[in-house]
Amino acid sequence: MKLSRPARRATLVVHVAASAGWLGLTLGLLALGVTATTTGAAVTVEASVRAMKLFADWLLLPVAFLTLVSGLVLSLGTPWGLARHRWVYIKFWLTLATITATVFALRPGVGSAVTAVSAGGPLPDAGDVLFGPIVSLSAYLFMTVISVLKPWGLTRRGRRLREQKSAGQRSVREKSRGQKISAAAQKPVDAERASQTA
16 A cells, blocks of 8 residues: 555654654653752652653653554555665664553653652652653654664565565566567568568
């Protein structure tokens, strides 16, 4: 299935907007995490971790899934493919890994921080609110760089598909060339028959 040009452009806009939103949310989470770990005011710590929980619970996963789905549609609906180019393949797996880390590490860590701070205690572990955003931000920046530079070339599957396509095009060209030669050879015979019947 190949996307039409308008569909491809619309999907690309959605993908870029969702990716930028995901990156922005992660920067916001990091800023809130740094604030929570460096401030001495209990009210500021509580406000910061509550805001982090709001971002993590209501915004982060929908934006992450929109990024994943739009990226899948683009890769499967364009010549880039999902497993033809290394940079697309790596982006796909990194996106899945960061979504998994968000679900199983970042959200529970922020949740435990909110529970501890709401009970009047101190922030239990700075890593709960800092580690997830730092790792995620690093992954998103890396994915942004490889999206722009498109490094590393084709995967093994991509090389095989390219070779098959080249072989198919060669065979079509040779077949076409053979038909032209056959048609050119046929013309003198036809002309000779026409002169004999005349």
